[in-house]
Amino acid sequence: MTVTAAMFYLFAVLTVGSAVLVVTTRNVVYAAFSLMLTLCSVACLYVMLHADFLAATQVIIYVGGILVLVLFGVMMTSGKLDMKLRMERGRLIPGSLVGLILLALLIRIIYQSPWQVQDTNMLESTTKSTTQSIGESILGQYLLPFEIVSVILLVALIGAVLISRKEVKEIEES
C-alpha cells in the first residue's frame, strides 16, 4: 500500500466514522465535537486532492468560525439537563431506509458512470500554486459571484445581528 493510499483510507475512515457519530450520538456537544473531527479530516482529504488553500480555509472558517458558533448555540439553548437528543423512532426507520437506498443508488452511479478522468499530474506540473490560481479566478472569471457572495455575507451579518438584537431591546424596555 502506498503512503497516499494509507493516508486516504485513514482520513476516509476518520471522516465517515466521526460523521456517523455526529448523526447517532445522543449528546449535542459530542455531536458538535465529532463534527469538528469530520471537518478536519475533510480538510485533510482536500490536502490530498491538492487543494491546500481550500483545506486551510475549511479549517479557519468551518472549525474556527462556524463550529464555534454552533457550540455557542448549543450551550445557550440547552442546560446541562436537556443535552440529550431525542430521536423519534417513527422517523428512524423511514429515515435510515431512505438513506440506505440513496446510498446504494449513489454508489451504483459512481461506479457505473464513465468519468472523464484527466491526466492527474496536470495540476502538479503547473508552476502556479493553487493559491495564485484561486486568487486570479476570484478577481477574474468569478468576480461577479465573488462580489455577490460578499453582499450576501454582509446581509447575513446584518440579519443575524438584527435577529439577536431584537431580544436585547426588549429587555431594555421591560
Add this chain to the structure above:
Amino acid sequence: MELLSSLIFMLVIAAALLGFVMLLALILVLAERKVSAYMQDRVGPRRVGPFGSLQTIADAIKLLLKEDIISLQADRKLFILAPYLVFVSSFAVFAAIPFGRNLIASDINIGILYIMAISSVVVLGIIMAGWASNSKWALLGAMRSAAQMVSYEIPLALSILSVIMLVGSLRMQDIVGAQSGGLFSAQNRWILLDNPFTFLAFFIYFISALSEVNRTPFDLPEAESELVAGFHTEYSGMRFALFFLAEYANMFAVSAIAVTLFLGGWSGILPGYTFLNGVPGFVIKVSVLVFVIMWLRWTLPRLRVDQLMSVCWKYLIPIAFFNLIGVGVWILIFD
C-alpha cells in the same frame, strides 16, 4: 516499505519538534519566573540547581506525580481529550516556523495560512475544557476565551495580510527571503521598516497576538482574580501541565511568527555581522519579543471583558482595515 520509512521519518521530525517544544517551555517558564522576580524586587527561584535552573524540571516532575483529579460531574471523555487538543494544535504550529535556512519541519506553500488554521483549533479545545469541567467558572472562562480569540483573529489576519501583499507568497521561507537585506538596507529590508503601514501592522499583529495567547492585559480567560483560573479551573497535575505547556509554546510561536513576518526571520540583522545570521539571530529576536510579552504581563492590569471587545471591534479592526488599504496604495505608488 515505503509507508513504513516515511512514517518513521515523520515520527522522527515530530519527536524532535516535541522535544524542542518541551525544552522551550521549561526554559520559558524559568525565564518568566526570573523576569518577574527581578521586576518585582526579588530574586526568584534559586534553590534547585545552579541559580534555580532546574526549578521548572522539579515543578514538572511535581505536576506529573500529582493526583489526576477528574471531578465526578465532569464529562470524562471530553475532559480528558481537551488538554491534548489544545496542546496538539499549539504544537502543530511549530511545523511551519522557519528556524534557519533549512530548519523548518515542513515548508508548505501555504505556511502562514496553515499556522492560522491550526491555531484556530485551540479555541475549540478551550471550549471543550470549559464545558467538560461542568463548572460555571470554567464555562465562563471558556466562553470569554472563545469570543476573544475569534474576535482578535480578524485584526491578526488583516495585519498578516499586509505582509502577504508585500511579499506575494504565503510560504514562510519566501517571506524570510524577502527581508534578507537586514535592518537598514535599501532593498529587502525588514518588513517592519518597509513602509509606515507595515510598521503599524506589526503593532496590530503584536496586540492581537497577545490576545490570542491570553497574556496580560488580555488574560481574561484565566483571570485568576475573577474567574479563579478560567477554563482550566478544574484541571490538575498532568492535564494542567499540558495547558501550561501549550501556553508557553504559544507565546514562543506568536513571537517567532512576528519575527518571521516583520523582523527578518532567521536572516541576519545587519549585513557583515554573519554570526547573527541563522538560528542565533532568530533566537535573539524571538527572545526580545518574548521578553516584551513577559514585561507587559508583569506591568499592566487586566482589561474588562466588554472593554476587551470594544478595543478589538472599535479600534483594532477598523485601523487594521485602513492599514491594509494603506499598504495596498503604497505598493501601487512606490513599488
Add this chain to the structure above:
Amino acid sequence: MIGLQHYLVVGAILFVLGMFAVLTRRNAIAMLMGIELILNACNLNFVAFSRYVTANVEGQMIAIFVIVLAAAEAAVALAIILAIYQELRSISPDETNTLKG
C-alpha cells in the same frame, strides 16, 4: 491507486449521513449540523472533480463559495434558533408552528 471514485464514495456516505440527521433529528442545531455534513459532502465532490476531471481550480472556487455561504447560513440560522429558543424555550422544529394558519 486512489482515484476519483474513492472520494466520491466518501462524499456519498457523508451526504447520506447528513440527510439522515436532517430527517431524524428533532433538534434544530443537530439538524444544522446535518446540513453542514451535506455541504461538506458536495464540497468534497467538487474538489475531487476539480482534481481529477477538470484539472483546474474551478471546483475549488465553488467549494470556497459554498464554505462562505455555509458561514452566512450558520450565522443566520443560529440567530433564528436563539430567537426561537427565547420565545418558546424549545428548539424542536415541530413545536415551532405558531405561524400555521
Add this chain to the structure above:
Amino acid sequence: MADLRTEEMELNMGPQHPSTHGVLRIVLKLDGEIVLDAEPHIGYLHRCFEKHAENLTYPEIIPFTDRLDYIAAMNNNLGFCVTVEKLMQLEIPERAEYLRVLVAELNRIASHLLAFGTYGMDMGAFTPFLYAFREREHILDFFEAICGARLTYNYVRIGGVARDVTDESLKLVEKFLEDFEPHVHEYNDLLSYNRIFLKRTVGVGILSPEAAISYGVTGPNLRASGVHWDLRKDEPYSVYDRFEFDVPKANTEIGEIGDCWNRYMIRMYEMIESVRILRQVLNQIPDGPTMAKMRAAIRPPKGEVYMRTETPRGELGFYILSDGKNKPVRVKGRSPCFTAMSAFREISRGLMIADITAVIGSLDIVLGEIDR
C-alpha cells in the same frame, strides 16, 4: 416581556476565591456577565469576639482586638484602649500619646499599602503588590523592634503603651519616611494613572454620598463619596488635634465621586497625609514615661461608654458596659468593614463580574473584622 430574558445563572463566588479578601462568599445572580444581584454571605471567620470579651479582663481583651482587623492591629488596640480610658477618665502621659499616634499612623500606611497592592492584584497587575510589600516590610521591622511582633502587636495598652521606643528605632521611622514618599509617586506612575487601570475603575461602582451616609459607610470609603468626615479632625482623640494635616476628599478630576478609582486614590492621598503627621510626631515627641500611674488591676467604674476612632478602614467604635468589676459586662464592636460591606450589594447591581472584584477591592474589607 420579562420572560424573554436569557436564563439567570447563579454563581457562587467564594468562600474560596482568590479575590474575596478572606473568606467571603458572594452569591451572584448573573445575566451573562452582568450581575443582577450580589448577595454577600458572611460569618466564615466568626470567632465570638464579643462573647469572649465578656469573660476576659480588660487587658486580656486587647490581644483579641488585634485579631479583628489583623491588617491594622495597632489601630484596633488604640480604639479599644481609648474607650476603656474614656470610661476610667485616665490621663495618659504625653510620650505615650505621641507613640500611639506614631504606631497608628504607621499602621495606617501599612494597611493602605496592602490595600493598594491587593487592589492591583485584583485588577491583574501583580507587580505593585510586591512593591507595596517592600515598603510594608520596613514598617513591620519597626514594629518588630518596638514590640517583637509583626502582625498582632498588643502594643497599645490601657494607660499608655507596652514599651518605650529607643532612638535607634525612631531612626528607622525617619529613614522609612524619607524612602517612602518618592515611592508613592512611583506607585502612582505604575498603577494609579495607568490607562487600563483607569478604564477598569473610573465610574465603576459609584456610591453616592447620600447612600454612603445612609448605609453608615465611614472612613476612606465615605470620603471617596465626597463627604468630608474624619474623626481625627472632627472628633479628635489622643493628640491628633496638635498636628497639621488635610483630610483628602474625592476629586472629580479623573473619576466620578464615589467610584472605585476615588476609593482607591483616597488611600494614596491618605498615606501622604500620614507621612506628614509622622514627621510632626517625630519632631515633637517629648521625653517622659510611657505608662500612666494606675493600679495593676483595671476596674473601670460602673457605667457605659461608646468611643469611636478612625482606623484605616473607617470608624471603629467600641461600646463597653461595665459593672465595676475587672471584666466588662458587654462589649460591642462597630465594624467599619461591616457597613462598607452592607453597601456592597447596592453598589454592585448592574455591574459585570470583573467589576465585582474591583468593588470588593476598593472597599478594602477585612473579613476578620466583619465577622468578629
